[in-house]
Amino acid sequence: MNLLILSPGTRVETVCCFVRQKNTCVVCADASEYAPALYAGDAHYLIPRIDEEGYLEAVMEICKKERINGLISLIDPEITLLSQQAEIFDSLNVKLIMPPKEAIENCFDKMKMHDFCIKNGIPTIPTYGTLASFEEGYCKGDIDFPVFIKPVCGSASNGVQKIETLEELQQELKQTEIFLIQAFMTGPEYGVDAYVDLISGEIVEFFMKKKMNIGGAETEKGHTIHNDSIEKIARDFLIKNNCRGPMDLDIFEHEGKFYLTEANPRFGGGYPFADACGTDFPKLIVNNLMGEINQPTDFEYQDHIKLMKCYSPVLVSPETQANDLKIAEYVQ
Structure with missing residues (x-):
């Protein structure tokens, strides 16, 4: 192969x-x-x-x-x-x-992803595609400062800015029309590594971690967890969006509720943590390329394993x- x-x-x-x-x-x-x-x-x-x-x-x-x-x-x-x-x-x-092209677009275009999640009942971070729609939500009390602005199709946290006031937001958005506005969340962040079988479309591997330290948009420290609410959100998105192959999802906890914030149709930077804890996405890929359908695992890995990156x-x-x-x- x-x-x-x-x-x-x-x-x-x-x-x-x-x-x-x-x-x-x-x-x-x-x-x-x-x-x-x-x-x-x-x-x-x-x-x-x-x-x-x-x-x-x-x-x-x-x-x-x-x-x-x-x-x-x-x-x-x-x-x-x-x-x-x-x-x-x-x-x-x-x-x-x-995944197919349409599923990829729903991951990388943050506005499309937001609209897809709202349509399919998947909790996601409040997102506004225009200054006018944000100002309407702000006046209604649906969102408050600070907020993030980011490129509609950005990646690796490039171009992300924290904005503290309406005046600052109005000034920043005068310079570009390709940014969207998202709520600023301060709670814990979680990462999910999942593999969706290329042939059957079934989720066959699933790994979850709580992020403790992030550098260069990648998780450097964390620990393993199991959480039914996070798993449900991830499952809903992966299946309803017709995802395939390795997927990397980010989920925030805010005031006791969980929200999907990012979905990347690729290996995430923290995948080696999952591999070290017993998952094997490359083996699943090779099996699929040989025409073999992978069977779901029980997602068994130990909770509270400390995860740390080192550099060589x-x-x-x-x-x-x-x-x-x-x-x-x-x-x-």
């Missing part, structure tokens, strides 16, 4: 979870030669950035050369781009490990750079 992981960046441990699978070749491709996880696979390619000429052609070249069976991306904008080219990869017999240096010798690191090319 040959797998291509695009934009692995710093996710060394996640790539290693794939490398450990039997009879599996893991190919990594990134736009930066300083992406440490690029060198964690069995083969390594440099490719253009997703907004540069030749990107798609380079990915297709790798798929053909390495006889790729399944393709995974670890960054949000790339997932959206790839989902729009699903027919091309189908023609190459390459399975995209991600990655050294790449000149010999590796000269002999092993390939540059994907394309025919103009």
